[in-house]
Amino acid sequence: MMELKEAILKRCSVRRYKADPIDLEELKEMINLAFRAPSGSNSQPWDFIVVSDEKLRKEVADLVVSAHHEYWSKARVEHHDGQVLENMLKMYKGMANVPAFVVFCRNDNRNKTMEQEYDKYRLFWADQS
Known part of the structure; x- marks a missing residue:
């Protein structure tokens, strides 16, 4: 895989897709790395769906x-x-002509769970006031 600096410096907007085959294992590794991106409360409120079926x-x-x-x-x-x-x-x-694409989905259930957990502590601190 390309180094981070190289990826940042060579970044460009994609306006055409290639029909070249893609290594699905490499794509899976990229998605696993993307899943670890920082997020509020470390909730990672997203899911990725790979669509490769023609x-x-x-x-x-x-x-x-x-x-x-x-x-x-x-x-x-x-x-x-x-x-x-x-x-x-x-x-x-x-x-329709690419070998695969990734759908990025926001998963608000992860944030709700985190907020519910925080609510327990908010009540505790309110009680101490």
Whole structure:
């Protein structure tokens, strides 16, 4: 895997996806590292879902394209020209052709558990006042 400094210095925005095969074990290792990113109260309130099945990738890409149309049909788009929206749409459609992609999900249940734990101590300190 690439060194951190190299990754930071070579970082760029991705606007096209490659269809090259990906090592799913290497992807899993990257996700395990990402899971350890700092978070409030060390709760890591996120989950990662790897979508590598071809049929499922197509279904997700279709959903994203559909959401794109629905959102932009209702949004105020005077700040976005047609070319920007067209490029976004191409990118979303291309999701079906990649070997895998990762869906990042926020898991609020982890935060709730932490907050419930803190509530016990808040009550204790309130009692001491």
